[in-house]
Amino acid sequence: MSVTPLELAKVAATAANEKKVEDLVLIDVSGSSDICDYFLICTAANNRLADSVIDEIEEKVGINCAEKPISIEGREDKTWILMDYGAVLINVFLPEQRDYYRLDKLWGDAPCVALDLD
Incomplete structure (x- = not known):
């Protein structure tokens, strides 16, 4: 089975949304980054939720x-967990780290992808 990076990102976004993350954003960085095509960024209210979100994304x-995932970084601290799927990088932050790093602002010129999640 072969899926596009966008399809993978949307599956991951749906899984994160099911765990009740906040401020879920999918950014298309394909036109401005050599690292990946999409950044999925979300905020988990606490460490336990962050860990649960990562498990749910990995499973779905x-x-x-x-x-x-090629790798999962930050799982020990659970304040900023990065899942690397090659063309898709998934960032699960705790609120304080999300405010501090502001990745969505850093890539503010890149278009956001509509997710249509309920």
């Missing part, structure tokens, strides 16, 4: 896209 992307 594995089931629906047959993909595993």
